[in-house]
């Protein structure tokens with residue numbers, strides 16, 4: 161009873177999140193945040209502000225005790241048309257004012273790192289991120305969803321690793337993460353060398369997404385249900401699970417085992433472990449876990 165009262169009070173008094181120009185952040189369910197790419201008139205193309213706000217947003221949600229899982233969608237006709245090509249043209253103009261190659265390279269280095277950090281903020285966020293995409297997922301959109309934990313899409317969704325068609329190698333995560341998501345180097349290389357469009361049925365077959373829905377409404381509803389389910393679990397357990405899964409992608413099995421041992425020698429002393437074991441044993445209700 162005490163815990164329930166505490167939960168209600170803290171939900172009522174929970175602070176609002178920052179407001180963003182290119183993202184809409186809401187909390188449709190307890191401990192669940194919904195982040196919407198919100199430049200529908202530009203097909204959610206990633207301009208400098210959106211790259212920047214994505215980092216800030218996932219950092220903020222990552223540290224908020226009021227958020228335990230996040231659903232990411234796009235407003236309007238498409239999930240995203242990739243990098244904002246108008247932004248790129250403006251950048252070209254700015255660069256033409258700098259003549260020296262090393263100074264130009266420094267500007268590019270900073271820009272690429274800024275954009276890489278933006279995409280990586282989804283992976284670095286300790287809370288699970290569910291990307292739910294519809295219609296076009298182009299270029300940077302593929303980079304973005306491969307940094308998410310779980311991917312759903314609509315039947316009308318299509319994807320393209322489009323960078324090659326604008327004369328560049330993808331540089332914000334697809335080349336690193338897509339092979340780990342879909343497993344086949346041959347397939348990844350085909351997609352990245354050609355930029356060919358592939359549809360939801362192929363994405364499902366290859367494991368890029370694990371569920372396909374007839375409508376966006378149905379997909380968002382199911383993504384929110386999944387997020388709510390995750391949010392009902394111990395945040396200590398869920399966040400440690402994500403941390404170790406991400407770590408284990410780039411380490412040997414032994415290193416991964418060492419890593420989770422270090423985490424769990426602390427977390428197994430947490431009240432969450434004790435409360436969940438007691439509830440499981442007594443076949444009672446799942447405990448309400450306190451904020452983390």
Ligand SMILES: CCC/C=C/C=C/C(=O)SCCNC(=O)CCNC(=O)[C@H](O)C(C)(C)COP(=O)(O)OP(=O)(O)OC[C@H]1O[C@@H](n2cnc3c(N)ncnc32)[C@H](O)[C@@H]1OP(=O)(O)O
Pocket residue numbers: 201202203205237238240241242243244245246271272275296298299300301322323326331332
């Ligand atoms: C350091 C760099 C790191 C990151 C690199 C990332 C690279 C990439 O993302 S590569 C991919 C870049 N994107 C594209 O090449 C996609 C271009 N767009 C399209 O192919 C189509 O627009 C699309 C298939 C996505 C949608 O087609 P649809 O028929 O539904 O819409 P359109 O009539 O084509 O477009 C409507 C208006 O939106 C503008 N627009 C489309 N894409 C972009 C974009 N990426 N950036 C800026 N603006 C975009 C388009 O020009 C139309 O504008 P308007 O004519 O003013 O209505």
